Amino acid sequence: MRTDELEQYSRKNCIRINGIEEQNKEDVEKKSLDVLQIVCPNVVSSDIENCHRVGKPERGPRQIILRFNSYKSKRKIFSDMKQHKNLPENVYINEDLTKYGSYIYSLTRKAYKSKSISQCWTRDGKVFVRLNPVSEDELGKVKRILTPLDIPGYAPSEEEIIKYCGESMTPAPE
Template identity: 30%
Template sequence: MSDLTEIDNPKKAASIRKSVADRVLEALSSSEVLNTIIPILSKQISDTLEPNIEAEVKNCVAEEIQPLLQKLDCQSGIVETQKQQLIKQLSSLQRTTQDQITSNNEREKEINFLYDRVALLKNRLEIQEQYSRRTSLRFNNVPIPTDRIEGTKIVHPVDTDSIILDICNNKLGLDIGIRDIGRSHVIGKLKQGRSQVIVRFISYRTRQLVYSNKKALKGDPNGTFITENLTHFRTNLVKQLATLKYNNKINACWTTDGRIFIKVNANSQKRIINNLNDISDLESDIQQFEERTNINNSEGM
């Protein structure tokens, strides 16, 4: 009864509650109690708050990410559109390029065909031009009348027919007349009172008769000599071959009816020269021969 009475007493009741609270606080301050309660509370709090936090985080992320995803989708659409456009442009460019390559190849074939055709026509024209000169010869270092005062000017008209007949009959020992000459005239510049005279004979036989006796002029005091009337192209070929002969690279060089022949040495077979490629091949052969000779000489030592 006394206990109930104490509880009914307000002051006593307050004192009891305080005492209980102190004991509870004391118990809660105990590390043993805390170590037991905290994990339980943490788990309860975690289980209670985790779904809310997860939902809230998802909402926040969605609010921030959604505009970016929409923008990314939009950009992806633009990129895909541009990609398709570039693919179409690239495909079109490839077709155009291939067409251009095909067209260029066809043009190149056509150009090569035309180039070969032009080269063939030039060769035929050159042959025809040389053939048109088959009855003519050039007399070189022929004394020509000059003025007595200066001695550097030709006195015209020059009777080249008589000059040529004198050379042919008196120096070559032939018997030809004025009727054997179709036309003759001075060509080129005057040098030390001498010049070149080109002669067209009436017939090829007369021309060949004169040319076949040209060796009779060897040692002529005027230095007169006879050559075929070659085209400009063939004259240049002969000049290059003359340089090779001067440098002792070939043994001999001569022309017959406009055709050019050479012999590398006295015992070698004659070789015809038609163009610059033939001269290049000749020079290459000479170089290879010299290299082999040097190697053999070195091994012999």
């Protein structure tokens, strides 16, 4: 887990943009900036340290990864996104999560879609959920998700239980 935390820390100034059409000899930074300025009009080219597409060209456009010069610039994007939710259709801006963080977040989104939780989000590479209240005491309760076992309503496989608990939870045969 510690290695994953260190890897996530190295990504703290990065975001990923999905869904921007890809063309030959494109100016990726300009395309990214055009999208970012929809939600955060004050973002400028000098805020971006590096920008490029990642992954293999397959079914759709490849993701764009952006590294900002400062953590503050990255956080401004996400705080402004709360007020401006008018991104083009099928364009998404997300934190740059590690492989493990992406896996955990995908499981929490499934739990959200199945109504096991009322909300899920990431902040600084950490995954959080807002629990469905069972009583008035739990109204709006937030929980950090560290492993699949922490996700309300998620039934982990035997392999996941062994991986995250160190032992099987299945009763031994009699």
